[in-house]
Amino acid sequence: MRPTAPPRRRPPRARRAAPLLSRLGALALITVVVGLLPWLSGRDPALSLLRARSAEQEPTPEALDAIRDELGLSDGPLVLLGSWFGGLLRGDLGTSWVSNTPVLPSVLSAAGVSLFVMGAALCVALPLAALLCAPTLVHGARGTLRPGGSGSGAAAAALTALPEFLTAILLMLALSVWLGWLPPYGWNGPDNLVLPAIALGVPTGGLLGRLVDDALPAVFAERWVGLWTASGCTPGRIAAAALRRATPALVPQLGLVAVGLTGGAVAVETIFTVPGIGRTALGAAESQDLPLLQSSVLTLVLLAALGGMLAQAAHRRLLGPGLRDAALSLAPPPTAPAGPLRRAVPAVCAAVLLTVTAWGLTRDALTVTVADRLQPPSWAHPLGTDAVGRDILARLGHGALSTVGVAALVCVASLVIALVVGFWPALATGASEAASALPPVIAGILVVAVMGPGTLGASVAIALVSWPPLAAHAASLVQQTRAAGYLSGQRAIGAGRRWILWHHVLPSVTGPVARHAVLRLPGTALALASLGFLGLGAQPPSAEWGLSLSESLVYVERAPLAALAPTAMLLLLAAFAVSLSTLPARALTRGRTP
Incomplete structure (x- = not known):
């Protein structure tokens, strides 16, 4: 009887190339779809632009033909998309169809605002996440953690389940409309940053806290914790080692959480009238401003790809050379029966x-x-x-x-x-x-x-x-x-x-x-x-x-x-x-x- 041949495995280089090719393919597909949006919708782009530029002007055939000749719409979607890709390779994102201004400064300014709001939201989220997982960390390091955990998981889940737009509305009603402590909208000073940062940071902090809080009980149930405790290690050292042990499995999710803040702030930016990249994309879609919409969505997708690659690189770095080709997973944490x-x-x-x-x-x-x-x-x-x-x-x-x-x-x-x-x-x-x-x-x-x-x-x-x-x-x-x-x-x-x-x-x-x-x-x-x-x-x-x-x-x-x-x-x-x-x-x- 002939021995069965072992299953063929792709070489490590091929395994690493597949996700990269997939990311590039997804980026190209989304960019092409955005470029074809005016024609996919079945609506006349010239008519949409005429209404966006001047709602009072009569949409006569002459006015519509003038817009088509000005923007090259009569050449068809493929020619227009090809010219945009050519400009992209030269670092030129085109000119806004509505305001007739270069797109690149507007996109960079909007992306900077969104990144600034994201940084402020992380300043709210990280302390909140640390506060939520601190009881589990302390009790686990001291050996007093109950099977059901410290009980902070429910609070973290409650904050995570609260959507950003609902959080923003509640904050606006409570702190702006009824108490009058903070401005309800605008982007004029530090006061305008508080409500958007809290609205984005609270759900994100709840999610980060829940991820860490769910991973820690499984870490503290491992045998090395008991050995370290018996050998006289301090609770602080055990807690630091437990965080180090739980981090690699969480890094990919944390990277997507951070990237999601940039694009997920659209509702918050709209409610508080923050001139971020999400609100820019929303306005460009409403006015059929194709170059601005293409560049805004492209910026969001590039941030997603960059965040995913950085998270994966950090994941492999934390695992070390011995575990880079193996999956590091945590055993299911012990759970208490539901009361x-x-x-x-x-x-x-x-x-x-x-x-x-x-x-x-x-x-x-x-x-x-x-x-x-x-x-x-x-x-x-x-x-x-x-x-x-x-x-x-x-x-x-x-x-x-x-x-x-x-x-x-x-x-x-x-x-x-x-x-x-x-x-x-x-x-x-x-x-x-x-x-x-x-x-x-x-x-x-x-x-x-x-x-x-x-x-x-x-x-x-x-x-x-x-x-x-x-x-x-x-x-x-x-x-x-x-x-x-x-x-x-x-x-x-x-x-x-x-x-x-x-x-x-x-x-x-x-x-x-x-x-x-x-x-x-x-x-x-x-x-x-x-x-x-x-x-x-x-x-x-x-x-x-x-x-x-x-x-x-x-x-x-x-x-x-x-x-x-x-x-x-x-x-x-x-x-x-x-x-x-x-x-x-x-x-x-x-x-x-x-």
């Missing part, structure tokens, strides 16, 4: 959401009664009315369908994409990094430019950027399953690759990734609400919660309940996500193990 209170929180949140939704669905959400506009709560309208006299309770009920229902469909689409990509993780590295660095708002800008604003465009945008975490989870499970010993036995007895795929690999991967997708449902709904708030998602007269919040924010001083009601529903949704994410895995699966 009655922890089990009750998601049930209470779900009960309130379902009650309000069911009650609101029995009422009329579309009838406009101008005479009843901005009315306080009454028997006829338990939560009052909005700016055009529609019942707020009815808007909440009907808005749940368009917010949570659409989010469920998006999660299903993301799950399918993740399962496909999970089998080819190296080839999808660039697309994954680009999607991670393009927040839903930027993806919404691109998709809406093609499909127009609406629920469908917002759903496609969220699906395009929500699959990378699920794909990373699927890729990890695929790698673990393929390396399992029992599969080697299956191959030895003659099982084919396709049979193993359908009967072993897919069943082992689909279940955990599907549960992961379900846990991301509330976050997806919040992302849809953020697009609705910015006018990129559902359009009037839809009752979608983000759109309802945007419409009522102008009248918050006269009728605060009109804005606070959708805000409360979004906060309940975030609390539901937090309570689910902090439950042990066995509580979510009824204790069943594969």
